Amino acid sequence: MSRFADARTEADAWLAPRLHATLRMTRAEAARPELWNFLALAVAPDYVLWRHLATGEAKDGTAKKVNTPRFAGPQDSQAFARLWWAAEMFRDGPDYRPVEVACGNQDMLNTVLRLDTIDHKPTALAMVRVLEGMVRSGATRLGDRVNALCTAVNSAGSTLLYDVLAPDELPDQEALFAWIDDAEGAPPVPWDRLPDGPEDGTARRASVDRLTLMFQELADGAPLRDRSRKRAADSA
Template identity: 75%
Template sequence: MTRPGIDTPDRLALVSPAVAAKYLTVGVRAGREQLPQVALLRASEAVDDDSGRWDTAPVRELLDEAIHRFGDSPTDADAWLSPRLHATLRLTRAEAARPGLWNFLALAVAPDYVLWRHLPRGEAKDGEPPKVSAPRFTGIHYTQAFARLWWAAELFRDGGDYRPVEIACRNQDMLNTAMRLDAIDHRPTALAMVRVLKGLAESGATRLGDRVNALCTAVNAAGSTLMYDVIAQDDPSDPDALVSWVAEADTAPSVPWDRLPDGPPEEAVRRDSVDRLARMFQQFSEHAPLRDRGRKREDEATS
């Protein structure tokens, strides 16, 4: 899928939030206007690194495949795309923390993907056309269209194993709520939450989204008094393994489309730590009250 009349830039760059806000009009967010690409590129800042990992072609190819594969089911693309985007964009956390990179990807490289994935379906309301929320283009890491997927893979992977990422990203409430928690930076906590989610899904639990939100609330509340990193020890990550993995980007083959790629060759999280927290979080899940979000939406619609 290509954008008629618009050439994808060859290299990733940085677009400041101020510049992004200037060009992110309501018409752009509704898919009725095209971004002024020439002006946007002139206002962008080049990345001071000539390695191939900043080439846009592999990312654009990946996004085109996601659109082709998932067609009328954009939400389903998240679980497929998240690990592959992470393995294609081999970044350090410091690099991934720069909002300008994600702004550029959303505005200059793939605004069509953001529209395809996040444009609300349905009729116009109050005379206003459906439009993508601005934070999907330029927001914080847990709302921006591409940052949320990259960071989900970073936070939920088990060393080089992306299988927990797929499980997490199949549930939008996990992406939208768990990603906001400070505790999710603790690897055993993240993987224990995924294990509970997997159990709920496999058991056919009803109101799965409500249960995930209740679990996130309970984990967050308990985290204010319990020190998860003391209860469940996590070994320090191996910076050399990550640096080597990032450096191999120029020679690494394209990520596979029909099986999961391999992530950074870091040690897996301690099983005993995940087991300990998973038992605790399972109890949280069994006793956490469920909010009736459907009723809340009805009340808002009639107020």
């Protein structure tokens, strides 16, 4: 909270990999909402308020508040669950660098966790690559482009089987369990460099490369949101 006092949204990219590397657990354990509710309501409610309290003055003069799902809600909305799951979905084995990229863009973080296709690791990593390309090229309307990419990838995934087009290896469960078992004796995660995740296998490079090309084509052809109507309505 002190580190990101002037840029609260930037805390997501920093906290997600460190939260994941600290709370070492299986996906089944992470699917239990009571864990995240306890963290948000009993352990760190001050963080939830700090991170998600709306800025500026309320229009009707009422006190600002944080939406209930940030404390006790689905995993794509709850303050801590969404970061842990983003780290789980976007990490490439022990490498959390893709997590930083994905969580550094609020449109990616807020949208991708709702997609049915994101459980496929090459799909997640390919989307991060396309996002990186957008950032490097200085693309305008980045948020709209990310939302258009997510919509296109999810729509195409309803007819294309990404896991068939871009096969991947199953994760090494023994390596994951060993990493979890080491949690009690592990030192605190570093603050100024990325921690190391479990050595449970990385995604196939050829599969990620193939989907990156496909998703780049989808991104290039995806229509952007027409904001002219909204501007017209706001000025009316």
